[in-house]
Amino acid sequence: MKIADIRLYPVRLPFEGHFATSRGTVGAAATGLPKVFVKMSDEAGHVGWGEAGPSHRWSYETLESVVTTLRHYLIPLALGRDIFDPDGLHRAMDAEIAPGLTRGQPIAKAALDIALHDLIGHALSIPLWAFFGCRRAGQVTLSFTLTARSPEGIEREIAEAEERGYRHYNMKIGANPSEDIALMAAARARATGVVWADANGGYTLPQALAVAKAMEDLGISAFEQPLPANRWSDYAELARRVRVPVGVDESLCSVGDLLELLRLGASPLFVMKVTRMGGLRPARICMDIADHAGLPVLGSGLTDAGVSLLASCHLLAAYGVSMPAALNGPQFLGGDVLESPLLLEGDTLTLPEGPGLGVSVDEEKLIRYRVDI
Ligand SMILES: [Mg+2]
Known part of the structure; x- marks a missing residue:
């Protein structure tokens, strides 16, 4: 065909x-x-x-x-x-x-x-979750993205998120280490669920070492993309010296990248972003490698609309990923292109039963x- x-x-x-x-x-x-x-x-x-x-x-x-x-x-x-x-x-x-x-x-x-x-x-x-080897439709928990630049703003965002049924938070840092630590302290004090932080490559190695230490004291669950994308030896040094799990996002676009990061011991956490990987096929190979290597997986996205959000969720559900996924399209988008809305209740998305992605555009x-x- x-x-x-x-x-x-x-x-x-x-x-x-x-x-x-x-x-x-x-x-x-x-x-x-x-x-x-x-x-x-x-x-x-x-x-x-x-x-x-x-x-x-x-x-x-x-x-x-x-x-x-x-x-x-x-x-x-x-x-x-x-x-x-x-x-x-x-x-x-x-x-x-x-x-x-x-x-x-x-x-x-x-x-x-x-x-x-x-x-x-x-x-x-058949639905994609079944194509990926899962026997029944699952659910994926989504996180809420915190972007405020003041502790009071973070508290307001968490209050708004709780109203909408969210419990877990990914937050944006990487602009200023001391301000970022105050933001994380506010989030960790106010949030009931998991909190992790993404610097989008904004720090130097000395800054990342200091922020990682603060994260460990605060109980932040993961440190995503602390350093620029091509500083792999710095990632390896950071991962050796800190206890908070360090994950790379922007640095990892192919199966070979994941294998190289594993050889260097540079990323104890696999940030799975389907579109950054080039799609579901390479992402799925990396999910298998992460599974066999005992690497925890964190789902992520690029403010996906329904089509690519569901593609990610079929894969995450099929592999039983339990960490909340930073798929924030439902948080930020005021319109989608699907015929019927996603099956989203609070922060929990239930995968459709229909063939393929299970939705119509x-x-x-x-x-x-x-x-x-
Ligand atoms: Mg990221």
Whole structure:
């Protein structure tokens, strides 16, 4: 069965609030949130949906680069390929768009990979969690992202999150070590569940060592991406010298990256972000490696809308990940493109039973939010 048609839908989804990391604003109401949806069809008329979430202050991929890379390079080589050969699609995509330090343009590639997995699920009439080897639909707990820059602001955000049924928190740090420690102290004092912090590469090694020590005293559960993405020897030194689990996000875009980090002993925690990995196939291989290596897994995302959020949750549920996942699309998005809402109650998402991702995309919503590129 061959891939017969692929359509692209670049959109800007309504965004609520303001989302900043140590690298600047990554989401605001004025600009909306850029996404690229992909509709992939096979010869029998089965349809699969994919989603790319470029965030140009998080990595180098932009709304425009995802669209032109898919349109001019990746879609032409995907058309006509066997739908049951995700590995072959990845080999072809990685040959066409070469690596930089690591996998090249993983977010664009993830859109096709997710669409192909949804399509396979429809062709086989099974949900993705079953395709990944899980025997029944599971649930995934989501965390709330704290972005305030004052202890009072953190307390207000937690009060708002509790009203919405959240119990666990990932927080953004990396701007100023002493201020960040005060923010974490406020969060840890007020929150009932798990709290971990993500510096998005904002610290030097001496700063990260000092912040890690404070995290251990406060009871912060994990330290995500403390250092810039390519400082792997510094990650190894940090992991050797601190007790709080250090995880890398921006640094890890391929299976080879995870193996190298394991060899260096540089990341005692696997931050699983499906789109950063290039999609579900490479992410799944890393989940197997993490499982066999005894590496804990932390689910993460890029303010995903329903398609890529569900792709992540099918994988997390199939592998029984119990840590809450930092998939904050439901927190920040004021609109999605699904025909029916996610099965989300408080902070708990229940996976659908239908084939593939288990949801349908409303193409009228895609037209409503569409931008021309
Ligand atoms: Mg992160």
